[in-house]
Amino acid sequence: MVLSVQVTLPTAGTYLIFSRLRADFNTATYAASPIITAKLARVNNTPADLVSPASTPIQVQMALPVVTVSNDTIPIIVLPFFAYTTTTTGDEIQLQASMTPVPDNNPTGVVNANDGEIVALKLF
Numbered sequence: 001m002v003l004s005v006q007v008t009l010p011t012a013g014t015y016l017i018f019s020r021l022r023a024d025f026n027t028a029t030y031a032a033s034p035i036i037t038a039k040l041a042r043v044n045n046t047p048a049d050l051v052s053p054a055s056t057p058i059q060v061q062m063a064l065p066v067v068t069v070s071n072d073t074i075p076i077i078v079l080p081f082f083a084y085t086t087t088t089t090g091d092e093i094q095l096q097a098s099m100t101p102v103p104d105n106n107p108t109g110v111v112n113a114n115d116g117e118i119v120a121l122k123l124f
Contacts, residue, residue, distance in 0.1 A: 005095040005116035006043070014085045015120040017050075017058075019095050021077045021113060028109035030067040030101075036111075037061045038077050038097045040118070045088050052082050067103075074111075083123065093118060 009015055021038045039059035040050040050058045060077050084093070095116045103109035 005118055007093050007118045007120050009084075009086060009089075009091045009093065009120055009122075011089055011122070012087050014083055014123045016081060016123055017084050017093065018081045018117075018119040018121075019079045020117050021079075021095060021097050022115040023074045023077075023097065023099075023111055023113045025067060025070045025072045025074065026110045026112055027071060027105070028067055028103040028111050029070075029105040030064075031104050032101070033066055034064050034099055034101065034103075034111075035061055036064065036074060036077070036097065036099045038079060038095065040079060041094050041096055042091055043094045044092045045086075045090065050082075050084060050093070052080070058082060084120075093120065 019040060037059060042048055052058060058079055060079050062077060095118050097113045099111050
């Protein structure tokens, strides 16, 4: 599963960034607990994972219970909001998600990232 929701910051400055992710099991089966990871990354102008002012990655990992053939929505993941400062124009910020391991019944069982959102409010 990969999600690619993106926002482009039109001008240099400091932005307050909020993001969330919703994913669904679609007949996926897991013998071991799967882990979903969601993170924010800049995908242009020197691509890199985004970090907070304390230099910790802006990401969330959630361990899920063992799944036996389920069609269900994973709890919504809300990433920590933070101030992001850029000195360039056109930074592209992307919400990326992955799940490990792949479902035991892959390719018929899948996990879909069905909804994601990034909001960037320019502070100054």
